[in-house]
Amino acid sequence: MAVKDKLKTDLFPTIWCPGCGIGLIMQQLATVMDELGLDKTNTVIVTGIGCTGRMGAYMNFESVYTLHGRTLPVAEAIKMVRPELNVLVVSGDGDLASIGGNHLLHSIRRNPNVTVLCNNNEIYGLTGGQTGPTTPQGTSTISSPAGATYTPINLQGVVNTNPNAYYAKTTVYHQGPMRKAIREAIAWPGFAFVDIASQCIENNGRRIGFASANDMLQHYRTEYKTAPPGSKHLEPHQLGIVKGEPATVAGSAGPAQGAGE
Amino acid sequence: MTKRLVQGNEAVLLGAVKAGATYFAGYPISPSSEILAQASVYAAQHPEFRFLQEEDEIASANAIMGGSLAGAKSFTATSGPGFSLMQEAIGYGHKVGIPCVIVNVMRVGPATGMPTMPGQGDLNQTRYGSTGDYTSIVFYPSSVAECYEYTIQAFNAAEESRSPVILLSDAFLGHLNEVADLDAIDVPIVPRTLEPLASGGTRLFSGVATYPDGEPATADADEFIRQYHESRAQRVEVAERYAFYEYGWNKDAETLVIAFGITRRIAQPLAPHFALFRPIRIWPTLDKELTEIAARYKKIIVIEGSDGQYANVVERMLFRRVERVPLLGGRMSLEAIREGLAEIGMLPAEPTPSGSASPARVG
Secondary structure (H helix, E strand, O other): OOHHHHEOHHHOOOOOOOOOOHHHHHHHHHHHHHHHOOOOOOEEEEEOOOHHHHHHHHEOOEEEEOOOOOHHHHHHHHHHHOOOOEEEEEEEHHHHHHHOHHHHHHHHHHOOOOEEEEEEOOOEOOOOOEOOOOOOOOOOEOOEOOOOOOOOOOHHHHHOOOOOOEEEEEEOOOHHHHHHHHHHHHHOOOOEEEEEEOOOHHHHHOOOOOOOHHHHHHHHHHHOEEOOOOOOOOOOOEEEEEEOOOOOOOOOOOOOOOOOO | OOOEEEEHHHHHHHHHHHHOEEEEEEOOOOOOHHHHHHHHHHHHHOOOOEEEEOOOHHHHHHHHHHHHHHOOEEEEEEOHHHHHHOHHHHHHHHHHOOOEEEEEEEEEOOOOOEEEEEOOOOHHHHHHOOOOOOOOEEEOOOOHHHHHHHHHHHHHHHHHHOOEEEEEEEHHHHOOEEEEOHHHOOOOOOOOOOOOOOOOOOOEEEOOOEOOOOOEOOOOHHHHHHHHHHHHHHHHHHHHOOOOEEEEEOOOOOEEEEOOOHHHHHOHHHOOOOEEEEEOEEEOOOHHHHHHHHOOOOEEEEEEOOOOHHHHHHHHHHOOOOEEEEOOOOOOOHHHHHHHHHHOOOOOOOOOOOOOOOOOOOO
16 A cells, blocks of 8 residues: 555545645645555544545545534544544544534543544634634734634643543644654544644735745744653643543543554 | 333333444433433443433534444434534435434423423424425324334334434323333334445545535535435435324314324324324325325314424415414313314314323324
C-alpha cells in the first residue's frame, strides 16, 4: 500500500480553496494511516459540516458525513457497536466546539476510544468568515466587524477535564509534529484530540492582514514554539502534547486492530 | 411463557429485543423513561446489547444513526420535547437511508407542556417534523400486546424501507399494565438489510446531497428529484406491506368513529352505536382502505388527543367534512368523549354500557 491509496485521487482537485490548510492535514493523516495499517476494513471516518467535513469523501474509507456538530455521538456509537474499528473524527473548530460543544463536553467525560482531528482555523470558513468559538478576541470577522467580543473556547482545558485524555496542539506548518500527534492519538487508549492550527486564507487570513496562505504558514513557523518536554499545560502558541493517564478500563476504550504501536 | 402483567413501555423494550435490537441510546423523559431504564438493565445482563444514556436527545438520535450504520439494529425512546430535538437527525436518517426506530410516548405539548398528561398531538411532527420532503412510516398501537407486536413491525419496516420508523405511544398506553402472553405473538423478523460500516467498500453516508461517487450534488435539481422519487417510491412500496388497521364495532351503524392509540380503548363503550376505523399505520395514511370504508357511512367523527391533526388529514383525503371530538389538555376520558359528542349533537340516545375495554382484534 502507498499513501495515495488512502485517497480518492480521481476526485481531485478537491473542493477546498487554493491555499487551504485542510489538504495538509489530509496528507499527513493519509501518511499515518498507511504507516499504521489503517484501511477500509478496520477504520471508519466520521466528519461534520464545514469545509473539513468534505475530507471523508476524498479518502478510501467508509465515511459518515454527519449533521452539523454531531460527529461525536455518531462516532461514539460506532465505536460502541464495533469496538474493533478505529474511529476517526475529522472536523472543524466550529462544528466540534460550538454547535457540537455539548457532545464534546460529554464525550470527553465518557472517554471513548475515538480520535478527533480538529482543523482549527479560528473562523467559520464555509459560510464566509463569521466569528467562531476559537476566534481570538479582537479579530475582525464578517460577523464582528469591530473585533470578536469574547474569549475563545479553551479546547485544551476542556479536553483535559478528562484525566485519561490525550491532547496535542500542532499546526499545519509543523508537519513532523502533526504526524507524530496523529500517530499517537490513534494509538491512544481513550479520547484523543489533536488541535491543529490551520489557515483559511480566503475567508479569514486576507481580512486580518495576511497576503497569502504562505504568509500564514510562515506565521505559524515563527510564532509557534515547542513546549518543554513533559509540559502539563501548553501556553498559547506552544506546540506540544499533554497526555493524561492512559485508561486501563474505559467504556469503549481499548486498543484497536491495525492501530500499531 | 405464560400470561403475565406487562407495562406498555416494557412491551416496547421486549419487542425491540425480539426484533433483534442491540443498540439503545436515550435521554430520560417522562412518560418514556421506563424504556431507557429497562434497556440499561437488559444491557447489564446481555453484553451484546449496547446501551448509552446520552447528554440529550440530539445525541441520542444521532447515536442511533451511527449505531445502525455500524451494524446494530438501533432505537431510542422519548416524548414530545425530546422528539422535537430529534427531528434533524430523523431527516438525516431519511436522507441517508438508515434503518432505526424512534419511540415517541406522547404527552401534552407544545414545549414542556403538561408533564405527563397523555396527548396525541405529535402526529404532524412524525410526518413533517424535519426539514424538506420525506416519507415517514409511523405505527401507533393501542394495547400492551400491540406495543410489543408493532415495535417488532417497526423494526421490520425500518429494515425494509431503510428509514427511521416511528412507533407512537402515549402516556396512558406507556404506563398501562395489561395481562398479555407476548410469546404467543409471532411476527417474523426481517434481518438486517444494510451492510455494516467497514465492510471493505468506500461508501459515503452523507446528509449533503451527493452523487454516488461522493461528489456534491448540491446544485443539481435533476439528481435531487431522481433520488427523492426513488426513496419515496421505495418507502411507499414497503409501507403497503404494513397496512395495519382495525375496522369493527357496529358496522351497520350510520356513523363511523375514527380513533387510534389509547383513544380507541377509551371509546370502547361506544361500540354498539358506531362503526370503528382505527388506523395503526398512521403514516403514510391508509387512503385506499379508509376511502372504501368511509363511503359506507353518512357521518364520520374523529376522536383524538389533538385539535384535529388527524381529522384534517381525513377531510383532505376524503374531500368531505368530518365531525371532530378533540380531547385536549390531557382530558382523555369517556366523559370527555361524551361531552364532545354532545357538543356536536352526536351523543347516542341510549346510555352506553360501560363494559370491558379489551379491543377486538381485526386485521
